[in-house]
Amino acid sequence: MKTIKAIIASLALFAMFAGTAAQAKVEIQWWHAFGGRLGELLDEQVNKFNASQDKYTVVHTRKGNYSETLNAGIAAFRAGQHPNILMVFEVGTASLMAAKGAYVPMYQLMKDAGQRFNPKGFVSAVSGYYTTTDGKMLSMPYNSSTPVLWVNKDLMKKAGLDPEMDLSTWKKVGNALDAAKAKGIDMPFCTCWHSWVHLENFSAYHNIPFATKSNGFAGLDTELAFNSPVHIKHIQTLGKWAQEGKFKYMGRRNEAGKNFRAGECMLMTESSAGYAGIKKEAKFEFAIRHLPYYGATEAPQNTIIGGSSLWALSGKSKEENKATAAFLAFLSRTDIQAKWHQDTGYLGVTTAAAKATKKSGFYKSNPGTDLAGIQMMRNKVTQNSKGLRLGSFDQIRGIIDEEMEGVYNGTKTAQVALDSAVKRGNVLLRRFERANK
Amino acid sequence: MEKRVFFKGWWLPALLVAPQLLISFVFFFYPSGQAIWNSLFLPDPFGLKTEFVGLDNFRFLLSDPYYLASFKTTVIFSTAVSVSSMALGLYLAALADRLIKGAGVYQTLLIWPYAIAPAIAGVLWLFMFNGNIGLASYYLKALGYEWNHTLKGDQAMFLVILASSWGRISYNFLFFLAGLQAIPKSIIEAAAIDGASFWKRFGTIVIPLLSPITFFLLVVNIVYAFFDTFGVIHTITSGGPEQSTTILVYKVFSDGFVSQDLGSSAAQSVILLVLVGILTVIQFKYIERKVHY
Numbered sequence: 084m085k086t087i088k089a090i091i092a093s094l095a096l097f098a099m100f101a102g103t104a105a106q107a108k109v110e111i112q113w114w115h116a117f118g119g120r121l122g123e124l125l126d127e128q129v130n131k132f133n134a135s136q137d138k139y140t141v142v143h144t145r146k147g148n149y150s151e152t153l154n155a156g157i158a159a160f161r162a163g164q165h166p167n168i169l170m171v172f173e174v175g176t177a178s179l180m181a182a183k184g185a186y187v188p189m190y191q192l193m194k195d196a197g198q199r200f201n202p203k204g205f206v207s208a209v210s211g212y213y214t215t216t217d218g219k220m221l222s223m224p225y226n227s228s229t230p231v232l233w234v235n236k237d238l239m240k241k242a243g244l245d246p247e248m249d250l251s252t253w254k255k256v257g258n259a260l261d262a263a264k265a266k267g268i269d270m271p272f273c274t275c276w277h278s279w280v281h282l283e284n285f286s287a288y289h290n291i292p293f294a295t296k297s298n299g300f301a302g303l304d305t306e307l308a309f310n311s312p313v314h315i316k317h318i319q320t321l322g323k324w325a326q327e328g329k330f331k332y333m334g335r336r337n338e339a340g341k342n343f344r345a346g347e348c349m350l351m352t353e354s355s356a357g358y359a360g361i362k363k364e365a366k367f368e369f370a371i372r373h374l375p376y377y378g379a380t381e382a383p384q385n386t387i388i389g390g391s392s393l394w395a396l397s398g399k400s401k402e403e404n405k406a407t408a409a410f411l412a413f414l415s416r417t418d419i420q421a422k423w424h425q426d427t428g429y430l431g432v433t434t435a436a437a438k439a440t441k442k443s444g445f446y447k448s449n450p451g452t453d454l455a456g457i458q459m460m461r462n463k464v465t466q467n468s469k470g471l472r473l474g475s476f477d478q479i480r481g482i483i484d485e486e487m488e489g490v491y492n493g494t495k496t497a498q499v500a501l502d503s504a505v506k507r508g509n510v511l512l513r514r515f516e517r518a519n520k
Numbered sequence: 521m522e523k524r525v526f527f528k529g530w531w532l533p534a535l536l537v538a539p540q541l542l543i544s545f546v547f548f549f550y551p552s553g554q555a556i557w558n559s560l561f562l563p564d565p566f567g568l569k570t571e572f573v574g575l576d577n578f579r580f581l582l583s584d585p586y587y588l589a590s591f592k593t594t595v596i597f598s599t600a601v602s603v604s605s606m607a608l609g610l611y612l613a614a615l616a617d618r619l620i621k622g623a624g625v626y627q628t629l630l631i632w633p634y635a636i637a638p639a640i641a642g643v644l645w646l647f648m649f650n651g652n653i654g655l656a657s658y659y660l661k662a663l664g665y666e667w668n669h670t671l672k673g674d675q676a677m678f679l680v681i682l683a684s685s686w687g688r689i690s691y692n693f694l695f696f697l698a699g700l701q702a703i704p705k706s707i708i709e710a711a712a713i714d715g716a717s718f719w720k721r722f723g724t725i726v727i728p729l730l731s732p733i734t735f736f737l738l739v740v741n742i743v744y745a746f747f748d749t750f751g752v753i754h755t756i757t758s759g760g761p762e763q764s765t766t767i768l769v770y771k772v773f774s775d776g777f778v779s780q781d782l783g784s785s786a787a788q789s790v791i792l793l794v795l796v797g798i799l800t801v802i803q804f805k806y807i808e809r810k811v812h813y
Contacts, residue, residue, distance in 0.1 A: 150778065157780055161567040178780075182566040333651060334670045335760070341652050478779045488761040492671045507586075514580070514781075518564045518571065 109406045111399075112166035113143040114159075116152040116391070120359045121226075124426050132413045139406035148336065149174070149391065150477055156396070160185060165396045167407045170225065172391045173212060174476045177299065179394055180221060181474060181519040187395045187404060189213075189220045189411070195401070196408035204415070204433045208385070208459055212470045213392045216300070223411050226429040227390040228356035229459045230280040232256075232375060236368040238349040242266045246370070252378045253320065256350065260329040263349050272330040273339035273348040278483040279389050280352045280374070281317060282309050287468035288376055289313055290384040299472040303516040307479070307508045310501040313377065319497035322490040332491045335484045354389060355455035358428025371451030373458050384468045386458050390429060425449075430456055474515030479508040552793060558786035565780035577787035586763050587771065587788075594767040597681060598745035605685040606737055609692025610730075614722075616693070617700040627697065634690035638748060642755035645683040669757065673764030676757045680765050683756060684749045692737055699733040700726070731811045739803055746796060768792055 117125045122145060129141050146152040149172035156169040171179055179186060193200035202210060202220040213222045236246035242263040250256050256272070263271035274280055286293035291313055296305040324330035331348070333339040343351040344364040351357075352374065361369060376383040393414075395407050413419065420436035423429060425445050431437035437456060440446065446453040462468075473479065486504040489495035495503075527533045559577050563570035581587050616626050633641070648656040649669060657667040669676040703726060711721045727734075750770045753759060759766035759774060766774070772792065776785030 154778060154780060157565045158777070178565060182564060182568055184568050185566045332668065332671045335758075338652075338670075345652070475779070475781075478781075481779075485760060485762045488671060492673075492761070494762075507584075510580075510584075514562070518562050 108138060108140045109402050110140045110142060111168065111403050111406045111410065113141055113168040113170075113393075113410075114146045114152055114156055114166045115143060115170040116146065116149045116172070117170075118145055120363055121356075121427060124359070124423065128414065128419060128423070131419075132410055135413070136409070139409055141406075141410050153178075153477070160396060163398070165398070167396060167399050167403055168410070169394050169396055170391045171222070171394050173227075173389055173470070174480060176212065176222075176392070177472045177474045177476060177515075180215075180472070181303075181515075185397055186221070187397050187399075189223050189395065192395045192404060192408050193412070196405045198405075198408040198412045200408075200412055200415070204435060206430070206432055206434055206437070206460070208464060209388055209430065209432045211464075212388060212472075222392040222394045223415065224432045225391050225393045225414065226356065226423070226427070227388040227432055228354040228429050229386040229388055229455045230276070230284050230352055230374050231355045231455055231458065232372040233343055233351045233353055233357060233361065234370040234372055235343065235346060235349050235351075235365075236370055237346070238263070238268060238367070242268050242271075242349065246368075250350070250372050251375060253317070253375045254378060256375050257320070257324075259350065260324060264327065264329050268349055270331045270342060270348040272324060272350050273333055273342055274330070274351060275337040275339050275353040275357070276389070277335065277487050278480045281321065281487075282314060282483060283471060284374065284386045285314065285317060287385065287387045287470075288374060288383045290465055290467050292467050293471060294473060297466045297469065299474075300469060303474065303512075303519060305473060305512060307473075307505040307512070309483075310498070310505045315497045315501055317377070317497075318487065318490055318501060321487075322493070322497055325491040326493050330491075332488070354428075355430070356390070356428045358452065359426060362428075371454050373454055383458075383461075385460065385462050385464060387468060387470045388430070388459065425452075428452065428455070430459065473512065474519065475511040478511055479504075482507045482511075555786045555789040555793070558782060559790045561786075562783045565782075573783065577783045578791075581784060581787055581791070586766070590763065590766050590768055590771055593677075593764065594746070594769075597677070597684075597749075597765070597767050598742055600681045601684045601688065601745040601749070602738065602741040604681065605688035606692050606734070606741060608685070608689045609737075610696045612689065612693050613696035613700055614726075616697055630693050631690045633687045634694070636687055637751065638684070638687065639751035639755050641687050642680075642683050642752040645679060645686070646756045649679055669761075671761055673761055676761060676765050680749070680753050680756050683752045684745065688741060688744060692741070695733050695737055696730065699730045703729050735803075735808060735811045738807070739800070742799070742803075743796070746792075768795075 113129070115125060125143065129143050133140055144166070146155040149170075152169070153171055153175045156165060156171070159165040187195075189200075190202065192198075202214070205220075205224055209224045209227045210220060212227075213224060214220045232250060234246065234250070239246040239248075239259075242259070243266055244259055244262055248255070248259065250259065260271040283293055286298075286309060291311055292298060292308045294305045294307050294309075296302045299305040321330060325332060331339075331342075333342060337353065337357070339348065339351060340353055340357055340360060342348040343353070343357075344361055346365070346367045355371070358371075374383075374386055393411060395404065395411070399407070415433060417433060417435040417439055420431060420433050421439045421443075424431035424436055424440055425443075431440055441453075483504045486495070486500040486507075490497050490500045560572060560574060561570045562573045562577065612630055616623060616630065619626060636644075646654075648654050649667060651657055651668055651670065654667075660667045667675060669679050707725055708721055711725055716724070746767075747769050749767070750773045753765055753767065753770045754773070757765045759770050768788065769792065772785050772788045775781045775788065
C-alpha cells in the first residue's frame with residue numbers, strides 16, 4: 084500500500100513539474116486521420132517541429148478515418164472544444180468552405196501572424212482545390228494523391244502475361260484479366276475508393292462532367308451528371324467483371340489494399356499514396372502504371388486529387404493562431420515536403436519539393452513514383468478536370484457506393500444504379516444549397 | 521385485490537415522486553422536447569446558422585424510398601434478434617437447470633458474453649468473417665461457399681443478427697434460468713407422476729409459469745434490438761451493402777453523427793419515439809393479457 088501511495092505522489096509531483104514546463108510554451112492541437120505507416124511519418128514531422136524551436140508545442144491526435152475525423156472536428160466545434168488544426172479530406176472541402184466563421188482562412192492566418200508564406204509555391208492543380216474563385220487560399224494542402232494502377236508483376240508472370248505489357252486502356256486491362264482468370268488467378272482485379280477512382284477521376288480523365296457548374300466550382304446550384312453513356316459503360320464493365328469473378332469487391336474504402344499487399348490481387352486501382360504500405364509490406368515485385376482509360380477518347384485528360392488539407396479553426400487566441408501559422412509554414416518547407424513526397428507516394432505539393440526530389444535522383448532509383456505527378460499535370464486543366472466542389476459529398480459518396488454495390492452483386496444494371504445515385508445525390512445537393520444559402 | 525395507500529397531505533407524496541420526475545425530465549422529457557424542436561429546423565453542420573423549415577424534414581424523409589425500406593429492415597432484424605436470442609437462451613437455461621454437477625461453471629461461462637460491449641462484439645464477429653483474414657470465411661470458402669458480406673445483403677444481415685444476438689443469449693439465459701429455478705419442483709414432479717411427458721410438462725406447466733419473464737424479456741429485447749445495436753452495425757457493415765442492414769436507429773446515428781444532418785436525424789428520432797410508444801402500448805394492451813402472474 085505504501086509503495087502505491089509513494090508512486091502516486093511522485094507521479095503527481097512529476098505531472099506538476101511537467102505541467103509548469105509545458106505552460107511556458109504555447110500548445111496547439113492537431114486532429115488527423117493517419118494511422119499505420121503514415122501515422123509514424125506524421126509523428127516524425129511533429130517531433131521535428133517541436134524540437135526545432137522552443138516557443139510552441141504541437142500535440143497530434145488520431146480521430147479515426149477521414150470521415151470520423153471531420154465529424155469529430157465538427158461535433159467538437161459545436162461544443163466549443165475543437166482543435167486548432169483539423170485535417171479535412173477533399174470531400175469535406177465544400178462543407179468547410181460554406182461554413183464561414185468556422186475557420187480562419189489560410190491567407191488571413193499567415194498575414195495576422197506575420198508569417199512569410201507563398202501560396203504560389205504550391206502546385207496549382209492542388210492548391211486550386213482549396214482556393215476561392217478570387218484566388219484566396221483557405222486551407223493548406225497537406226497530402227494529395229491521385230489514383231494509379233498497381234501491378235503485381237509476379238502474378239502477371241504466373242498468369243502467363245508479360246509484366247511489362249501495355250495496360251494503358253481498360254480494354255487491354257480486360258484482356259489481361261481474361262488471361263489471369265483462365266490461369267486460375269483468384270483475384271485478377273480489385274480497387275479501392277470506388278467512387279473516387281471509377282467515377283470522379285474517371286470523369287476528369289475522360290474530360291466529361293461529374294457535375295454541372297464546373298463540378299460545383301461555379302455555384303451551389305450544381306447537379307450531378309455521372310450517368311452519361313461513358314460512365315455507364317465503365318461501371319457496367321466493372322459489374323460484368325465482378326459477375327465473372329475477375330473483379331473482387333472488398334469494401335468501400337481502401338480495404339482491397341490488404342489483398343494487394345498480401346500478393347493476392349494482380350491489378351489494383353488505388354491512390355498513389357498506397358506506396359508507403361506497399362513498399363513496406365509487399366513481398367513481390369510491383370510496378371506503378373498510369374490509370375487506364377477508354378481508347379475512344381483520343382488521349383486522357385488529367386486525373387484529380389484526393390487527400391486532405393489542414394484547416395485552422397476559428398475561436399482560438401492570437402498566440403495559438405501564431406503557433407498554428409508557424410507549424411503550417413514549417414510543413415510547407417521544401418525539405419519537409421520532399422521527404423513526405425518520397426516516403427509516402429503523395430504528390431510533391433510544392434513546386435520546389437518536386438524539383439528537389441527530381442534533382443536527388445529519387446525518381447530514377449524508384450521508377451514509377453513520378454507517374455502520379457505526371458498524370459495529374461499532363462494537360463491544361465479543363466472545367467471537368469479541375470476537381471470537385473460539392474456539398475454533403477461524403478454522404479453522396481455513400482449513396483454512390485451503395486448503388487455500385489448493387490451493380491457488383493448483380494441486382495442492378497449500371498444504368499439503373501447511376502440514375503438512382505444521381506437522383507438521390509441531387510436531393511442532398513439541394514438540401515445543402517438550402518442550408519448554406 | 522389492489523392495495524391502495526392514501527396520503528393526507530400533498531407534500532410527502534410530491535417529495536417521494538420528485539426524484540423520479542426529475543430523472544424523467546432530465547433524461548426523457550428534455551431530450552425528447554429538444555428532438556421535436558430540432559426536427560423543425562435545417563441547421564448547417566457547424567451550428568453557425570439554422571432555418572425554420574416546418575415539417576419539411578419529415579416530408580424529405582417520407583419521400584425517401586430507402587428510409588421506408590429501413591422500416592422493413594428493422595422489423596426483420598428486431599424479430600430475428602429477439603426470437604433467436606430468446607429461444608437459444610431458453611434452450612440453454614433448460615439444459616443448465618437440469619445440471620447436477622458443475623452448474624456454476626456452465627452458468628458463469630454462459631453469462632460471460634453479456635459483459636462484452638456491442639461494438640466490440642461486432643469487431644470480434646467481423647474478424648471471424650473478414651474476407652481477407654477471417655477463419656469462418658476461410659472455412660466457408662473451403663466448403664465451396666463464397667462469403668462476402670460487404671457485397672451480399674443477406675449475408676450482411678445474417679452477420680449483424682448473429683453478432684447482436686450473441687451477447688443477448690446470455691442475458692436471456694440468466695433470466696430464464698432464474699425463472700425456471702423459481703418453478704416449484706413439486707408441481708413438475710406431480711405431473712411426472714401423473715404420466716406427463718417432458719414436452720407435455722414443458723408446454724403446459726413451464727411455459728405458462730415463465731410467461732411473466734418471457735413477456736419482460738420480449739419487451740426488453742425488442743427495445744435492445746431497436747436501440748442498442750447500432751454499435752454492432754456500425755462496426756460490421758456501416759448499414760451496407762445497399763442499406764440492407766440500415767435499421768431505423770442506425771440511420772438516426774449515421775445521418776446525425778456521420779452525415780451531420782441534424783434536422784433529418786431529429787425528425788427520425790421523433791418518428792422512432794412515436795413508433796416505440798405505439799409498440800409498447802400494443803405489447804401491454806394485447807400481449808400482457810395472456811400473461812399469468
